[in-house]
Amino acid sequence: MLKFQTVRGGLRLLGVRRSSSAPVASPNVRRLEYKPIKKVMVANRGEIAIRVFRACTELGIRTVAVYSEQDTGQMHRQKADEAYLIGRGLAPVQAYLHIPDIIKVAKENGVDAVHP
Structure with missing residues (x-):
């Protein structure tokens, strides 16, 4: 769940509601916490x-x-603020569909969310 705050000129994203499986009162209860999205990877190209x-x-x-x-x-x-090469030796379409490279870049660079 996304939380927004109205600011002058538009909306500002406050954070994302993420569920955690850490036990609180009983093993069947899931604790929810808000963590702001600070960095987004876009696995598209073009417009x-x-x-x-x-x-x-x-x-x-x-x-x-x-x-x-x-x-x-x-x-x-x-x-983009940062850009990384993926799919060395692959055709463009195959490079953007090479999930292991996309996940590797996301993990190595502290990405909080991936679009799409």
Whole structure:
């Protein structure tokens, strides 16, 4: 669940409600806690990625792009705060579908959420 706060000129994301399986009173009760999203990876390219980057920037969230070897000069790479190469030796479509590389980049760089 997302929590928003109204600020001048729009909304600001306060945090995301995440469930935890840590026992509280009984083993069947799940504790919920709010953790703010500070960094989002966008595993798209082109106009969709640029729109997500713009929205994240307006909310004060850092952005991470992934790109294939053939997309080194593309706009989505330049608009992100950070950009990382994925799918070495693969065609562009296969590179963006290479889930192990995407997960590796996300874990190594402190990404809180991945779009889509």
